[in-house]
Amino acid sequence: MSSVTTTVEVVDTTTSPTSSLPIIDFSPFFSGKPEEKLETGKQMVKVLREVGFMYIINHGIEQKEIDDIFEWSKKFFELSDEQKSKCPHPPNGAHHRGWSALGKEKVVQMVFDEKEISNLRKHPDVKESFDVGKEDGYYCNFWPEDTDIPGFKAGCQNYYNKATLTSKYFLRALALGMDLNEDFFLNYHIDSENQLRLLHYPPTKEQDLRNGSTERIAAHTDFGTMTLLLQDSCGGLEVEDPYHKGVFIPAPYVPGALVVNTGDFLMRWSNNALKSTLHRVRAPPIISETGYSKVRYSIPFFISADRTKTIDCLPGTYSEENPKKYEPINALEYLSMRLNATY
Numbered sequence: 001m002s003s004v005t006t007t008v009e010v011v012d013t014t015t016s017p018t019s020s021l022p023i024i025d026f027s028p029f030f031s032g033k034p035e036e037k038l039e040t041g042k043q044m045v046k047v048l049r050e051v052g053f054m055y056i057i058n059h060g061i062e063q064k065e066i067d068d069i070f071e072w073s074k075k076f077f078e079l080s081d082e083q084k085s086k087c088p089h090p091p092n093g094a095h096h097r098g099w100s101a102l103g104k105e106k107v108v109q110m111v112f113d114e115k116e117i118s119n120l121r122k123h124p125d126v127k128e129s130f131d132v133g134k135e136d137g138y139y140c141n142f143w144p145e146d147t148d149i150p151g152f153k154a155g156c157q158n159y160y161n162k163a164t165l166t167s168k169y170f171l172r173a174l175a176l177g178m179d180l181n182e183d184f185f186l187n188y189h190i191d192s193e194n195q196l197r198l199l200h201y202p203p204t205k206e207q208d209l210r211n212g213s214t215e216r217i218a219a220h221t222d223f224g225t226m227t228l229l230l231q232d233s234c235g236g237l238e239v240e241d242p243y244h245k246g247v248f249i250p251a252p253y254v255p256g257a258l259v260v261n262t263g264d265f266l267m268r269w270s271n272n273a274l275k276s277t278l279h280r281v282r283a284p285p286i287i288s289e290t291g292y293s294k295v296r297y298s299i300p301f302f303i304s305a306d307r308t309k310t311i312d313c314l315p316g317t318y319s320e321e322n323p324k325k326y327e328p329i330n331a332l333e334y335l336s337m338r339l340n341a342t343y
Ligand SMILES: O=C(O)CCC(=O)C(=O)O
Pocket: 197, 199, 217, 222, 229, 231, 237, 279, 280, 281, 297, 298, 299, 300
């Protein structure tokens, strides 16, 4: 059996910090050979158990498709505020669609107390975003005027569909890696309300980013099943070392790779067997000459289970010695609770 982990192994990090994220080559999964599919799934699950974050290469999304969605993102954020404000994000945080202007959103980590949230919001994240879901989904999309940016809607939908397709391969691999039927997770993601998010972090005073008085995106975990992230070469993404709380590992740009991580929903579903790891975006590592950090574009794609589905701890993740830590929960109920806290 060929080994598909092409770089840094997850070693025993209980004494020394993890230095970088593992890279998984997904191409053996596409061979269709059961043993190669299983091996790819096992590798994914090992990383999700230990780190919760990895790079995936040879995932099936072509470089041209990646370039195209970054181009659309840049074009969208170049529109005037007046043009972008024709498709505003509604005040209801759970309806995560449309444009959120600079300073609108504060990502908070598991804080549900109104007063505490409003204190945290005094330092909003320095970013603007545009969110898209399934076109005929539960939450309607908001699009800019086609005359302002012709082709944008189709461009986003192309990437949305490709990322959804890719997510289904990852869900198959995940199931095999967890010793479940290959279609186990697919059955909970038949009618997924996935979320495509275009993110733009404008140039920001570097010193403020370094001393933490300004944040691009504060440390948080993602909510859903898994996230597939594209990032540009700016840098600044950091992932908490699973064995050293408060120590963050840089997750630099790897050309063509998707950064893939467990979300809180999957962590709960797995009875905490899979880790949903804290991550944040800080100053890029390279010091600028201007005192301002470079602009950053990134494109997360959040995979969510069907809103009608209720999940219970996965078979094989609980026993008499390790009982279920959670009650069953409905997917929509869980996501709405988390999203409402960010607006
Ligand atoms: O910009 C990034 O790379 C991080 C984005 C992110 O973590 C998120 O939107 O949840």
